[in-house]
Each structure stands twice: as structure tokens, then as C-alpha cells.
Amino acid sequence: MSIGSTTLPLVEQNVTFHPPQLAVIVPSYNERENIELLYEKVAIALGDVAWEMIVVDDNSPDGTAEVVNELSRVYANVRCLRRFGRRGLASACVEGMAVTSAPYVAVIDADLQHDEAILPEMLRKALDGADLVVGSRFAEGGSAGDGLSSTRLSGSNLANKLAGMIAGQAVSDPMSGFFLIRREAALKAAPKLASDGFKILIDLIVTSARMGAPLKVAEVPYTFRPRHAGESKMSPLVVIQYLGLWFSKLTNGALPPSFLLFGLVGGTGVVVHLATLAAFTAVGQGFVVSQIAATLIAMAWNFVLNNNLTYADRKLRGTRLITGFLSFCAICALGGIANISVANAIYQWDHQTFIAGLSGAVMSSVFNYAVTRAFTWK
């Protein structure tokens, strides 16, 4: 046997192995009713192309991974990469790309909304020299069909406009979850991608350009279909995560995507703090007791929200939830000291109450974000 030859030890068992030219990566969460049909449709579409399917499943409670494992007992070119204790569409796609040797990788949703019939044309365009081929609903000949409600369509249009501001090149459907890319190009950008996002395509385009290796993009139009079975994972959180990614790219990475969410959670924490303070003083508690209660409740509020929203992809559970909360409180207390020290130093210098207070608040927000990210949700 020699690595690099097309015939590996399987030859001894009278089986010839064709290394895949294309890996079809399917991020999945609760998609058990869709996977088999998707596999069959992709198999028909790709005909004699040497391909494999890698389903990256975040240990879906509906047992999607078991369905994929059953399927791989029948078809040798499908397997499941099962992740535990983690969620995230973008990181699922990247990890799927990292486990294949195929020179081209395509990402397709499990729910049959993307038209697999255009995969051969996408591959052809890549073989003709494109680094990235986007399956587009909005290029001429494409359509969002019945796959998007009118609200979702307006949201998608707005998101496309925002994406256009950072893409640096014309792409008709930068929010598409359906694309094919040279694996080398994707893996080159991978270490710099925002792992907690839902939209990986725009990140790949912007990150590659900023790394000095802009992608040559081609498009293939298609008609978007309604979801086949199961439920959508689109949520307001996904929208906020996208805005976080957008801000991050706009500021050239100075603000990490999760900073926006952390800041929004902090803002709601201030409201909770003030409401609790008002409630305690209204029932006759002294200021110090009320302020202590308000601080503890706001801290617990911030912790729970950050654990479920900002860090949903690495949510703490069990005993780590308790140790995490304690470390969060300790870090926020240090942040409070940093806040007062910085604010006081600035106040001594220019006696502007507002500027001093704001500087202290910004300082402690950045401190709390950076340190809790490194220790609490590492």
C-alpha cells in the first residue's frame, strides 16, 4: 500500500477505493426525517462523481446520528461526525471540511431547501477555476420560491445589503448556506473564522480577502424550496449573532462577534439591577441591602443569559454551571474594581463626571467580556 495511490489496502478485499473528489458536508440538528432522502437525492444528482457525505451532527436528541450510522452501513460514502456538548452551524461546517481529503467541499442544509441538482454545475465551475461557487437564490434564474415567508424575505434582503457592505465584491446571495469551495481555500481561512456564527459563507469571503487571498467567486442560480421535515433553527438569536459577526467584520475584527451579545445582555442586566433596587427600596429595605440584592440578582441574570445565548455553543451544565457562576461573580467583582479605579483616575484628571463614568463602564465591560471568555466559558 502507498498513500497517494488510488488503490489502498481494500484492494486485498477486492474493493477499489476511489478517493472522493467532492465532500458534501451536511450540518445537522434534529434532521432525522430528512437525511436519507437527502443522501438519495445527492447520489442521483452526482451520478458517477466520486463523492462522500459527512453529516456533522451536534448529538441531536431526535437521533439523527443513529440514522446516519445506519445509512453508512449500507453506503460506504456517508459518515457522521458527532459532536458532544456543543452547538453551532459554522463550526460544524468547518470541522466537516477538516475531516475530508476531497479537494472540493460543498455545504448543503439537511432540510432539502437547497437544490442538490445544481451540485454538478457547481463542481464544474470550481474545476474551471472558481475558488468558491455559491448556490444563489437571487442570481438571474434563481428564486426564493416558497421557501421564505415575506418577513423572512425582507430580513434576508436587509441581511444581504449589510453583507454587501463588508463583502468587498458583488455576491448576489451572501447569506446562502449552499456553496462549494476548494478545501484548501476554506481551511486557510478556517482559523480566523468566527466559530460561533450561523452564516459561514460571508465570513469565508471577507476573511479570505482580509488575509490577502480573495476568493474567485462564481454563482449558480437555483430555486429555494420549503423545508421538507422537522423544524427551523432560525431564531432571533441567530439574527443577533449575525449582527455581531457583521460588526466584527466592519471593525476589522477589533470587536469579536460575541461582544455585541455580551453587551446587549449587560444592558438588560442594568435594567434588572435598577428594577430590583426599586422593588427592594419600595418594600422598605435600606439602600445597602437593596443594592446588594440588586447586584446579585443582576449578576445571576447576566450569567444565565450569557450561558444560554452568548455562549450557547459551549453552555455550562452540571457542576461546571456552579463553578462557572462563581468565577463569573469573581471576575465581575474585579471588573467593578477596575471600573471604579479607571473612572476615579480619569475624574481626578479632567473632572468630567460623565466621561469618567463612561470610561469606567467601558473598561469593566471589556474586562468582564475578555476575562469571562477566557476563564468562565473557555
Ligand SMILES: Nc1nc2c(ncn2[C@@H]2O[C@H](COP(=O)(O)OP(=O)(O)OP(=O)(O)O)[C@@H](O)[C@H]2O)c(=O)[nH]1
Ligand atoms: N451541527 C449543527 N447543525 C445545525 C445547527 N443549527 C442548525 N443546523 C443545521 O443547519 C442547517 C440550516 O438550519 P435551518 O434551521 O434549516 O436554518 P435556515 O435554513 O436558515 O432556516 P429555515 O429556512 O427556517 O429552514 C440545517 O441542516 C440544520 O439542521 C447546529 O447548532 N449544529
Ligand SMILES: [Mg+2]
Ligand atoms: Mg433550512
